Amino acid sequence: MQSPFGTPPLSDNIRAEARALGFGLVGIAGPDRSKHLAFYRRWLNEGYNGEMGYLARPDAVSRRGDLRGTMAQVRSVVVVGLDYLSEAGGEEPNDASVGVIARYARGRDYHSVVKMKLLDLAERIQAHIARPLMARAYVDTGPMLERDLAHRAGIGWFGKNTMLIHPRRGSWFFLGALLLDLEIEPDTPFPVDHCGTCTSCLDACPTGALLGRDDDGAPVMDARRCISYLTIEHRGPIPRELRSAIGNRIYGCDICQDVCPFNSPKLVEITKEPDLKARDHVDGQLLINLMEMDEVAWDNFSRGSALRRGKRAGFLRNVAVALGNWGSPAAVPALVRALGDGESLVRGHAAWALGRVGGSAAHAALSARLEVEVDSSVRAELELELDH
Numbered sequence: 274m275q276s277p278f279g280t281p282p283l284s285d286n287i288r289a290e291a292r293a294l295g296f297g298l299v300g301i302a303g304p305d306r307s308k309h310l311a312f313y314r315r316w317l318n319e320g321y322n323g324e325m326g327y328l329a330r331p332d333a334v335s336r337r338g339d340l341r342g343t344m345a346q347v348r349s350v351v352v353v354g355l356d357y358l359s360e361a362g363g364e365e366p367n368d369a370s371v372g373v374i375a376r377y378a379r380g381r382d383y384h385s386v387v388k389m390k391l392l393d394l395a396e397r398i399q400a401h402i403a404r405p406l407m408a409r410a411y412v413d414t415g416p417m418l419e420r421d422l423a424h425r426a427g428i429g430w431f432g433k434n435t436m437l438i439h440p441r442r443g444s445w446f447f448l449g450a451l452l453l454d455l456e457i458e459p460d461t462p463f464p465v466d467h468c469g470t471c472t473s474c475l476d477a478c479p480t481g482a483l484l485g486r487d488d489d490g491a492p493v494m495d496a497r498r499c500i501s502y503l504t505i506e507h508r509g510p511i512p513r514e515l516r517s518a519i520g521n522r523i524y525g526c527d528i529c530q531d532v533c534p535f536n537s538p539k540l541v542e543i544t545k546e547p548d549l550k551a552r553d554h555v556d557g558q559l560l561i562n563l564m565e566m567d568e569v570a571w572d573n574f575s576r577g578s579a580l581r582r583g584k585r586a587g588f589l590r591n592v593a594v595a596l597g598n599w600g601s602p603a604a605v606p607a608l609v610r611a612l613g614d615g616e617s618l619v620r621g622h623a624a625w626a627l628g629r630v631g632g633s634a635a636h637a638a639l640s641a642r643l644e645v646e647v648d649s650s651v652r653a654e655l656e657l658e659l660d661h
């Protein structure tokens with residue numbers, strides 16, 4: 274649409290500025306209430322959020338439905354997508370002795386990368402208007418249904434894997450939202466669901482976390498079963514019945530995106546953002562080396578990265594599970610040392626892993642630890658493994 278003065282409308286300028294900053298996807302949503310809040314509440318009522326209590330805080334739930342609770346003056350939302358894939362294909366090595374870290378966490382922490390760019394975008398938009406602009410930037414940092422906003426801004430549809438998918442870019446992108454006190458013509462919501470009869474993600478999910486679409490067509494996930502939740506958000510012991518399905522995924526999970534035809538290596542965009550490029554030392558490390566990390570090594574390994582969210586104890590818990598799933602006697606020395614770790618979470622999972630590996634050395638280490646162990650949860654793990 275042309276403005277009366279022959280200059281391009283502000284929305285075109287905003288799109289151009291966003292693209293110039295490297296956002297591969299950009300759309301504009303209005304400030305209206307979300308139509309999906311009732312679904313979100315039902316999802317919480319089922320307990321599918323697990324321990325992610327912040328998702329269920331009553332004040333924050335209503336703010337998810339109505340952006341005005343977050344910024345009273347909001348008139349529009351610029352929604353952006355930033356590609357983060359470092360290489361096309363790059364399938365996980367079929368080698369159970371190394372750890373796999375989800376692609377989103379291999380580069381610098383995306384929260385800061387996307388947020389800085391959104392703040393730059395706000396400055397650039399300011400340069401196009403004569404009055405002071407009010408803007409707030411969010412990247413997973415506020416009570417916002419980011420995928421809902423992206424759908425409303427015409428960026429993509431909700432796949433059965435619950436990801437927001439763009440028809441020509443797949444789903445390897447982060448979302449961010451810039452709330453503005455500026456009225457801009459919104460885009461039309463993304464009109465189609467391109468999943469059709471495909472069920473690849475549902476079939477591939479190793480833990481059965483994806484429950485398919487409900488009667489209204491909303492994709493449902495039981496996050497308590499999702500490997501991403503279990504290895505990042507969940508703080509305590511991983512339920513024993515889910516440990517073997519985790520394989521060698523030690524931080525996050527990409528399986529339901531890897532199998533999606535819209536993420537075919539021929540279609541996807543590789544990130545142009547240097548900060549999001551995978552760091553050399555992060556993915557594909559030998560599990561036995563990772564298991565030896567003390568606090569200093571962990572600090573170096575996770576600095577500046579989204580891996581920090583998991584904390585050392587949670588990360589080594591995941592590594593212990595992966596070593597148990599590898600099941601090689603070569604894992605025994607590292608696991609025996611982990612039985613003496615200062616964190617009970619690590620000791621308990623090391624006990625489970627030694628039980629999976631089996632053999633006389635593992636058995637002797639479990640018995641010796643039981644003699645001195647004082648933590649009841651670790652004792653329970655040791656006893657279960659010795660009973661086997």
Ligand code: B12
Nearest residue numbers: 309312375418419421435436437447448490491501525526
């Ligand atoms: C909590 C959370 C998680 C949880 C729960 C995930 C989930 N599927 O709900 C866990 C820890 C498991 C997780 C995992 C991952 N996450 Co996450 N996560 C979030 C977070 C913070 C909130 C999501 C949420 O509210 N979930 C609750 C569900 C109910 O809400 P929803 O997914 O928006 O579902 C909507 C639809 O169901 C829709 N709906 C309702 N009714 C209807 C009806 C119809 C017909 C339709 C079509 C839709 C529809 O409305 C719902 C509400 O908006 C968002 C950031 C944010 N603030 O939004 C990032 C976010 C979704 N995560 C992201 C990423 C990258 C991941 C991982 C890929 C990381 C990894 N590799 O391990 C995995 C992917 C797993 C997966 N298949 O989803 C990106 C996704 C980008 C994208 N392209 O979609 C986000 C947007 C973060 C960001 N800023 O980029 N995540």
Ligand code: SF4
Nearest residue numbers: 478499500526528529
């Ligand atoms: S991220 Fe992994 S565990 Fe979670 S739903 Fe997708 S395939 Fe299942």
Ligand code: SF4
Nearest residue numbers: 432433468471474533
């Ligand atoms: S794998 Fe198939 S069903 Fe799942 S999100 Fe992709 S297209 Fe949809």
